[in-house]
Amino acid sequence: MNILISVIKLLGGVALLIYGMKILSANLKKISGGKLEKILVSATDNMFKGLLTGILITVATQSSSATTLIVVGLVNSDILKLKNSIPIIMGANIGTTITSQILRLTSLSGDSWISLFTPQTLAPIFILLGVLIMEIPKSKKSTDIGQMIMGIGLLFTGMITMIDIASSFSKLPILSQILATLSNPILGVIAGAFITALLQSSAATVGILQAISTSGVMTYATTLPIILGQNIGTCATSIFGCVGGSKNAKRAAAVHLYFNLIGTIIFLIVIYTYQYFIGFTFWNSAIDMGQIANFHTFFNVVSTIVLLPFVNFIEKLTILTFRDKSENSDDDDDESDYLTVLNMLDEKFTKMPNIAIINSTSVVEKMIELGEKSFRKSMELLGKFDRKRLEKMQKREDAIDKIEENVTGFLVELGNFDLSDQESKTVTTLLKIESEFEKVGDYAFKFSKIVEDMNDKNIKFSKSAYTNCERMYKITEDIILNTIKCFKDKDIKIAIEIEALKEYAEVQREQYRNEHIERLKEGKCNVESGIAFLEILTICEKIIDHCSNVSIFTTNYMTNESFITKHEFFNRVYKAESELLKNKLNECGHKYAI
Secondary structure (H helix, E strand, O other), rough: HHHHHHHHHHHHHHHHHHHHHHHHHHHHHHHHHOHHHHHHOOOOOHHHHHHHHHHHHHHHOOHHHHHHHHHHHHHOOOOOOHHHHHHHHHHHHHHHHHHHHHHHHOOOOOOOOHHHHHHHHHHHHHHHHHHHHHHOOOOOOHHHHHHHHHHHHHHHHHHHHHHHHHHHHHHHHHHHHHHHHOOOHHHHHHHHHHHHHOOOOOHHHHHHHHHHHOOOOHHHHHHHHHHHHHHEEEEEEHHHHOOOOOHHHHHHHHHHHHHHHHHHHHHHHHHHHEEEEEEEEEOOOOOOHHHHHHHHHHHHHHHHHHHHHHHHHHHHHHHHOOOOOOOOOOOOOOOOOHHHHOOOHOHHHOOOOOHHHHHHHHHHHHHHEEEEEHHHHHHHHHHHHOOHHHHHHHHHHHHHHHHHHHHHHHHHHHOHHHHHHHHHHHHHHHHHHHHHHHHHHHHHHHHHHHHHEEEEEOOOOOOOHHHHHHHHHHHHHHHHHHHHHHHHHHHHHHHHHHHHHHHHHHHHHHHHHHHHHHHHOOOOHHHHHHHHHHHHHHHHHHHHHHHHHHHHHHHHHHHHHOOOOOHHHHHHHHHHHHHHHHHHHHHHHHHHHH
């Protein structure tokens, strides 16, 4: 019964240690307000800066898993290049060793002044201070800071609890038998990897080893393989984090795995070769908390020094693991692209609002790119009908609808989290814009269905009708492309160009309608072809209106002004930017005149 109670208490200590780490990491990310991601992105100009950034951020968050997961998210969003992520991941492995160096302070004792700075003294102080900060001023930021400080106290409390209980394990014969088995390097590595994957924290595994080492039953022979194994096990978090992600996200997770796997293999070969031929005098001696922390740090630092020059090799290895698909000559075979895009809307990213917003923006961009492609292919169908291509367009339309459904749900869910004012505004803007983009895709598909109906009924346009349709298509296509550019670049001048094109399109559309009426009077065009012609003009008009709405929403977002209505937006364009608008209209007259 006493053994059972001791095991329960030990597990409670482990739980406190892990919970403290998670609270510390989660609240530090909240306080940073997305700055951690921005810092990581800015640290890509050279590998040494990336390495240092990975170390510092992991020291701050007390979690290499958190840093690596952010890196996987950034690579998944194409914000961070795969090659630039490698030094950051290496740095994260070094940064995580600071936890074991801090926890070794629990072994300090005595009446000297230094005992005031041991975890035994600091744990209750941090917990008390955290509670006071959370309770006295009622503000969101103070609550986050208080929880972060309390997390440090809980981390220390968990470690102290484990140490207090571990001393009673030294007399258990079964523990000695288990440890003797783990002196086998393969079994030790497997055990370390399994425990770390289960706990989702290498620091927690090392902390447990440090606690048990206070009982005097841990030796170098049994401990070193476990430490090597836990470096492999910590990769589980990034591997789980990339599930459903892009190919590059999987490659980033593979970088983490390969780095630790290669480092572990090198250390196993060197250590056990030396032990076999020469032998370490301390091999079967007891290992203490400080020595465990030192070896943990030594392994990660040396592995980084050895492998840092081989960044290009590691990148190529991951690319070989997750190969690019061979390019298909038929550019219509892209209906499955949306599956990869939807992976960017994984629920795990809602815990990282900055990355979630970046991913959502990328997904919305994909919507309009698919919509533009549908519009372009519809015009190609009008020139030469192809039923197989029409079927692919149906799949593309289904993909746009699926993306719209998922991105709406994702953004609504994201809005329920604690967002900054700017993040909240971005989410609102994206919800408006993705709805407009989805309608562009709808009208582009309607265009293709009109063409299908014309083909089925053998309806043909006259030469002049086809020319006018081609002109209106070109204007509309340019408006869509400018809208994509406006949305991506956040450039007000492009928004003004869209309005100029819209003005020009309205004039041309009216002219084409009048010419169509004349063709009907002269018998050059029948009623059925005339209806199809007018429907296509209307589709272009609707697409242009939705693109104009996107330019308005984008302008509102860029200027931080409340152009709530179209009228207010038009006042700005036609008054403040009237000269620029006039010049753009003149350019349109020259560009599209035939």
